[in-house]
Amino acid sequence: MAETSKDELVQLIRKFGAYLTVKFSNIFSISLNNMNSRSLGAIAGFAVAVVFTWRLLRTPRGPQRRIQKRQAASSSSSGLPSQTNTTSTSSGVCSTSEDLRAQNVVDEFFQPVKPTLGQIVRQKLSEGRKVTCRLLGVILEESSPEELQKQATVRSSVLEVLLEITKFCDLYLMERVLDDESEKKILQALEYAGVFTSGGLIKEKVLFCSTENGRSSFVRQLEPDWHIDTNPEVVSQLARFIKYQLHVTPIRPERTASNVFSSPSLEQFFGSI
Template sequence: MTESSKEELLQLIKRFGAYLTVKMSSIFPISLHNLNARSIGAIAGFAVAIVFTWRLLRSPSGPQRRQPKRQAPASSSSGISSQSNATLTTSGVSSSEDTRAQNVVDEFFQPVKPTLGQIVRQKLSEGRKVTCRLLGVVLEESTPEELQKQVTVRYSVLEVLLEITKFCDLYLMERVLDDETEKKVLLALEDAGVFTSGGLVKEKVLFCSTENGRTSFVRQLEPDWHVDTNPDIIFQLSRFIKYQLHISPTRTERAASNVFNSPSLEQFFGCV
């Protein structure tokens, strides 16, 4: 390695270290005065390792050709011009090195986008049991009368449901007017693939004939979260259930501090 290359690498390490210090201090609010010599040495070694790796990855693959020697300038005016060009070149290299060092640090600290599973866990505060009504949340229909005519599964919510079943005990429930409608609902859920993951089984889809019946189901199961579209049921259960999610197309006032609002279940988890 030539002297100029060593000097260039040294300057890059210095700029990298300075920029890394600023970047680290913005992420970890720890004063450098509180770090001992061993911690500072570890950070410095970490910075040098990244820089050397980066330099190796970006080094030219082929051998460099030796540049021919240029003749000395013949006049004083050309010497002044050469000195001016050298100053501009040095300034340009310095600016370029600063940018390269900043790019290395920015790439290293680029945030990683969380997975849907991680978002679901975080949003549900690690809850282990969830109850959810079907109408208006999992199904397109909004009344039991509509279910007698047809049952339409909202496919946009299926991915969220399957993620919930991976680490939560999920129960789906709904009020129906007859046994025939109950069979239609189960068949539609089965055709949509709700039961294929193994996390949700038909026995965990509960049916009742009244809205109070759904309230009783929730009270008996004592979930960490309950999802519903009926504001009256949300209000009644707010004293007994740790968290609730009120699904409503229009923004409503929170019934209690433990009640959250969202236009849909998938929007609550950022899927739309």
Template sequence: MADSLKEELLQLIKRLGVYLSVKFSNIFPTSVSNLNSRSMGAIAGFAVAVIFTWRLLRSPTGSQRTQKRQAAAPNSSGVNVQTSVAAVPSTSEDLRAQSVIDEFFQPVKPTLGQIVRQKLSEGRKVTCRLLGVILEENTPEELQKQATVRSSVLEILLEITKFCDLYLMERVLDDESEKKVLLALEDAGIFTSGGLVKDKVLFCSTENGRTSFARQLEPDWHIDTNPEVISQLARFIKYGLLLSPSRPKNTALNVISSPSLEQFFGWI
């Protein structure tokens, strides 16, 4: 009896292992091999909890039904014959185990942090222009009047700063424009998250200056609205994100196009 229970438990653990490997590969962007010891311990503990939960949920009537089916049944000649149902309990146990596991793995919408990490392919350094991406304004001339942070990208920006070295950059026409931009970012709370400081907001007087900044920083990603800047940087960076209503022709393979930062991350 003890050997039978051990074998039954072993088979369940094997099925659970295969099932979890598939589930976790879909839920988490990182592979199981990259999990730390604490995460692996949590998964192991969860697996044990599921196994014992399954054991507790097993109905005693199931074994009774199995015994009844194994009992002798008379045939037309009055001779008792024994019905074989060896395969039935195994199938029933498989379904019961999977149903218990499914209850713990109902589809869950990923968090914004998980989406950002997955979309950026675990990139560790990002450079991004301000106009038309982080700010409502689209030209340096508008910045001479005001600077307004787009509320729809604020959460995305804060998530990026949690695990990426983020640099913001823009072309401005005067020192007053710089002050307006920094004040707008400060009022939006971007500097209070700890991931971005004012020294990482860079200003230049030409579009080529933004290209030069990005080349020196060697980011994994550069985000821009100017196709020419993205094209010049494509040879020097891993990925370029061009925010444009349409994808220009002859774009490099490592350049991704999206109408907006929110749509790229699916956060609208």
């Protein structure tokens, strides 16, 4: 039944193709110059659609014969005389195989293209062109200015996202420090990690201050599209001045404003891990 329906549809496509061939030949014989690029594009697109439909509906004769032979051999070895059941089973298996094959072709043809990390970053940042970000707890492993007096370590998991941001955003990094040695340790850690080699971020865009309010002042002066911070008080203070903010915190807080988002880390916000 399924085979008859497919044959009828194939014959219909052939007749329709012959009809179109006559029509197109008449059109071309009248005046080829009167057809514009859109008409030719429509004809080409229709031809591709017909070919694709034909390939989907084409019945694989080889596998069907092999399936029938295997079913017949199985029936004869078991001593069952029912040829009707064998034919019905073979037809059902073949039909299922054809349906799966057609579905696989369609799924492969329409399989969505996975976006790149750069595309995800641009989408998440809503095409924002300027970003400010604190260092402690976001870019660096350390979480307090006291720890920076001993060492500064760049989180390896955040590097890929950070470099993607610098490709199309004007990025400023900032942090509260207790002494000049802490500043040097931070710059050395960033340089060693290769943050400055991409060309999107320079040392002059790494800002230091002595208070949390000083960081808030930096952000307000720079007027970024996004600010990334771990301090809930700073995030709350800047909510009415900055278009978007990302609050990096291990504990998901209650959303205080519609323009404030939260995530356990910068890289998780962009889905890179």
